[in-house]
Structure formats: C-alpha cells, structure tokens
Amino acid sequence: MKKIIVLSFILVAVITSSFILSSNTQEEKGLTLEQYNEKVANKEKIVLVYFNADWCVPCIKLKPIIEQIESEEKERAVILKLNVDDNKDIATHFEINTLPQFYIYRNGKIAWQYTGILSKKELSDKINLYKYQ
Numbered sequence: 001m002k003k004i005i006v007l008s009f010i011l012v013a014v015i016t017s018s019f020i021l022s023s024n025t026q027e028e029k030g031l032t033l034e035q036y037n038e039k040v041a042n043k044e045k046i047v048l049v050y051f052n053a054d055w056c057v058p059c060i061k062l063k064p065i066i067e068q069i070e071s072e073e074k075e076r077a078v079i080l081k082l083n084v085d086d087n088k089d090i091a092t093h094f095e096i097n098t099l100p101q102f103y104i105y106r107n108g109k110i111a112w113q114y115t116g117i118l119s120k121k122e123l124s125d126k127i128n129l130y131k132y133q
Contacts (some may be wrong), residue, residue: 001102027052027083028086028127029086029087030086031082031090032088034089037108039078039080040105041105042108043091043107045075045076046076046077046104047079047080047089048073048102048104048105048123049105050061050066050079050080050081051082051084051096051099051103052083052084053084053099059099059100062100062118065118065120066081069124074125076127083109084099089111098116099115101113102123107128112126
C-alpha cells in the first residue's frame with residue numbers, strides 16, 4: 001500500500017513538473033503565414049525563428065539553450081519557437097525538411113539561416129552579429 005502511495009506522489013510530481021516546464025517555454029501554434037510575417041517584421045529587434053519538433057532529438061538537446069537565449073537576449077531579440085507539427089503550413093511554405101532550423105530576421109527579411117545544432121555561444125554570437133546598432 002505504501003508503494004502505491006509513493007508511486008502516486010511521484011506520478012503527480014512528474015506530471016506537474018512537465019506541465020510547469022512546458023508552460024515556461026511558449027511555442028506558437030497554428031500560425032498563419034500572415035501572422036508569421038507580422039511577427040518577423042519587427043523593426044526594433046531581430047527575430048530568431050527556431051523550427052523544432054517534439055520528436056527531434058537535437059531539438060530536445062537544444063531546448064535548455066533556447067530557453068537561456070530567450071531569457072538573456074530579450075532586450076535584443078525576439079525568439080519565435082515554431083513546432084513544425086503545430087505549424088505545418090509555415091513549415092511547408094519554407095520547405096522545412098530537416099530540424100532544427102534557425103532563421104534570423106532583420107527588418108522582416110531573412111538575414112541568416114542554419115540547419116543543425118549550435119552551441120549557446122554560437123547562437124548568441126549570431127544574434128550579436130545581426131542585432132540593431
């Protein structure tokens with residue numbers, strides 16, 4: 001009986017922590033191409049678009065890095081996280097076939113794009129390179 005109670009508490013803790021972790025990182029869901037274009041047209045900050053998926057192992061590894069970048073770079077950049085499964089129209093439009101994929105927009109235009117895993121420093125350096133002066 002004690003084992004069942006302990007296992008129940010563990011299960012509740014796991015479910016609660018996964019809910020809290022998922023709510024800390026806001027991913028855009030079901031954006032139209034028009035909404036996407038409005039978000040990347042930011043004139044005050046660069047926009048880093050991060051295409052990812054829940055099943056993508058490199059994306060899972062990058063999640064804490066993206067969260068840190070989002071927290072540290074909020075004055076210089078907007079981080080737009082797009083799960084390709086939740087944003088199929090946009091992923092199809094940009095022919096996203098390999099993940100993770102990054103775009104940096106400046107004045108609504110793609111200034112840089114990259115496919116693959118990056119270190120936190122590499123990503124921060126790219127943001128720094130394209131930031132507004």
